[in-house]
Amino acid sequence: MVEFFPGFTEHHADIGGGRFFRLRRAGSGPALLMLHGMPQTHAMWHRLAPAFAENFTVICPDITGYGFSYKPPATQDHAPYAKRAMARDMADLMDHLGIDRFALVGHDRGARVSHRLALDHPERVERLALLDIIPTIEHFERTDMRFAMGYYHWFFLAQPAPFPEELINLDAGRWLLAQSARHNTENTIFAEAAFADYLAAVADPATVTAMCEDYRAAAGIDLDHDRVSRAQGRKIACPALVLWGDRGLVGTLYDPLAIWRFYCTNTLDGQPISSGHYLAEEAPEATLAALRPFLSGR
Known part of the structure; x- marks a missing residue:
C-alpha cells in the first residue's frame, strides 16, 4: 500500500475561541493552503500534497465544520457557516501558524471558502486556484432543471433543521456512498484510506449538521454577502486559475472562464x-500538471 501523506505531520491546532483544526503539514518554501470539498476532508489532497511539499510549505486542514475540526453551534442565520466566517477561520489559522501570505487552492466547498478569503483578505492571498466551481451566486441565479437535478443536494441540505440531518443520520455511510456516486458511480475514485476518513467524519452527527449549515448559509447569508461584494465591485485581486472536470456538471453546464472573468481584476487562466x-x-x-506552473509563477 502506498504511504498516505508521506512526510506529513498530522495534528490539531487550537487557535483560540474554542476553534481547533485538524491539519497535515510538510515541506518548506512559500506557503500553500489547500482547502477540501464536501463530503470530504483534507485527505482528498493525499495524491497532490506530497508533490507540492517538494517546493512549498503545504498546509491541508479540515475546514470549519468538516472532518475533525471544530464545529460551531448552528444559529438561526447560519452565520458561523457563512463563507465569510469560514474564510476568517482559515486566515486566523494561518496567523496561528505564523504565515502571513500564501498561495491558495480550493476544491468544491473549499473553493467557495477560498473565493471569499481572497475577497475579504486580499493582502493574504498571493495566488488563487479554484477547482470545479463557479461563484455561488451565479449557480443560484442560473438555476434551471439541469442544475436542480444535478445539484439536488444544494436544496436538500439547505432544508430547515433537523429534517435532512435526521434522514442522513439513519445511515450516514449509505448517504455518503450515494452522494459521491453522483460523480463516482462505482466508487473507484477514492483511495481506501481517504474514503475511510470521509466515513469516519460523517459518522459524527455534528459533522452532518455542519454540512447542512454550510448549505443553508449558501442559500441565505452567503448570497447576501455576494450581492454586496458584487455591487461594490469587489473582485479577486491576485492571479487566478480555474480548473474544471470536462465530464462534470460545471464544465457541461457553463463556460467557467467566461463567468470568472467578471470576478477577477488580475490575470485569469483556466482549462x-x-x-x-x-x-x-x-x-x-493532470491536475498537478495544471497547478504546478501556476503556483510557481510560471
Missing part, C-alpha cells in the same frame, strides 16, 4: 481536466 468532479483524486497527474 478543463479530463475528469469528473473530483479532479484531485480522479485525475491527480
